[in-house]
Amino acid sequence: MRRKIKVAVIGAGRVGNSHIQAILKSPEQIELGGIVEQQAALANETAKTNNTRAFYSVEEALSNTDIDAYVVCLPHHLHYPIGKQILEAGRHVLIEKPLGIHLREVRDLIQTAEKHGVYVMSGQSRRFYNPIQQAKEYLPAIDGPTNLLYNFACIFTKDSAPVWWREEKKTGGLVLGMLGSHSIDMTLWMFEGRRPVRVYCETRKITDVFEGDDAGSIIITFDDGCIATNYLSICHSPLKHECLIEGRKGSIYFNHEGDHDGVIGTSATKVLVNGKQLDTSDDPDCFTLQIREFTSAILENRQPSTSAQNVYSSYLVLEAAKESAKKHQSIDLREFI
Ligand SMILES: NC(=O)c1ccc[n+]([C@@H]2O[C@H](COP(=O)([O-])OP(=O)(O)OC[C@H]3O[C@@H](n4cnc5c(N)ncnc54)[C@H](O)[C@@H]3O)[C@@H](O)[C@H]2O)c1
Incomplete structure (x- = not known):
């Protein structure tokens, strides 16, 4: 039985907005579960515009167990620690490129995802x-x-x-x-x-x-x-x-x-x-096709086409x-x- 995947977007900056719009274009498959943004005014405004909840920290969002997956749209040095935190909480994550600053971080994300039985996808939007x-x-x-x-x-x-x-x-x-x-x-x-x-x-x-x-x-x-x-x-x-x-x-x-x-x-x-x-x-635009691939993979219990494992050689x-x-x-x- 297909169900919807509830996805929250972390980082309401330039690319965060592209992911939010992509989620809203796929209502049969995906529900926008919230916006996580450290700038409170931006969090509130983005949540209001897109008719969703605002969270002001990753910890606060992760304590909401109804969110299945996250999209990380943050400065590059935060991709690995926050991506890892999400995987350790047992949630799937689509991380904007690059997955980490160093290759060892990409390797650790792969191991963490496999350990917790969840998926980590790299945001290679251009393929889509x-x-x-x-x-x-x-x-x-x-x-x-x-x-x-x-x-x-x-x-x-x-x-x-x-x-x-x-x-x-x-x-x-x-x-x-x-x-x-x-x-x-x-x-x-x-x-x-x-x-x-x-x-x-x-x-x-x-x-x-x-x-x-x-x-x-x-x-x-x-x-x-x-x-x-x-x-x-x-x-x-x-x-x-x-x-x-x-x-x-x-x-x-x-x-x-x-x-x-x-x-x-x-x-x-x-x-x-x-x-x-x-x-x-x-x-549909590339971000829409990308988020559909991410959520389809979760629903079908398979690796997304650009999972960290599949694009490891790029890193x-x-x-x-x-x-x-x-x-x-x-x-x-x-x-x-
Ligand atoms: N796929 C693409 O075509 C594409 C295009 C542009 C950017 N990107 C990627 O997207 C990522 C984000 O880039 P951007 O241009 O949107 O950056 P940005 O600075 O516009 O947005 C980042 C947002 O994250 C927020 N933030 C920072 N730390 C936070 C934290 N700990 N918790 C919650 N919110 C926090 C900031 O306040 C900011 O609003 C980068 O990885 C970048 O390379 C991808």
Whole structure:
């Protein structure tokens, strides 16, 4: 017998709102169980607007046993401790990317979830864009990928970025933690079935607004010699967010427009296969499809598609990229960790 999953959102900031709207778009399957936000005025206002309860701390929310699952939308350094707290309380959790600052934290979240018989999902929202899922289905037709170029170049300023971005210990390396956690996962997903064997990364600081490096490049080599390059920047204007995938029999190209304007995750996505535009739709948006996957997995008692276990290799590559950038050397993943 299907029942509804009651989900509370922790953190009523930029992305918290996208998750709240996604939950409200799925009333047959999901009920909004509350908003957890440490800023009381924001908690009250968000709860009122969305017709739900406000909690002012995670402890207070967890003492309500009617909430089945949580979505963590917090600064990066809080993902691991709060995610772990939720898992130890026997609740499922969807944690915004990255799952933790360090790979050991990701490993511990996996072990904690398995110990308590619950699920931990990584918020790889970009995999859930409808048009990108369609684009991926064309990979066999182009006999690819052989090479991939992912360009995620956006603009954040002192005024538009959350205050916690200014402290490197809270972001986990700024551009790598922030954008690399998306681009690496997208890359590995497109190369599904191949094994990443080597990573080389360089990062640098262009502006003085934030503490960490704000731009960089990552090169990932796979076991069959295929190469993927990610270019990342948070100081590029106007935003350019696109991906070029080569195969032996053609190419796939996609881009997003407007996914940092208004509600995060709502964008116009264009997909071209061999230069011809596909007829795609961004409705439902990626956050809606993501939360439906999370709650369906709970109801069906299976791992979500982007569970921490399933995307572990993305976090391995992310950690290797940070290490490579620090040492200015390529990292052989077969000897790493
Ligand atoms: N998937 C995506 O496309 C996407 C897009 C943007 C951000 N993100 C991710 O979402 C996460 C949050 O980013 P954001 O931009 O929404 O940040 P934000 O600063 O806008 O929101 C964070 C909120 O958490 C609250 N908060 C902080 N500590 C708290 C605590 N202990 N208890 C309760 N509330 C607390 C803050 O008051 C703030 O309102 C980050 O991991 C970020 O990388 C993902």
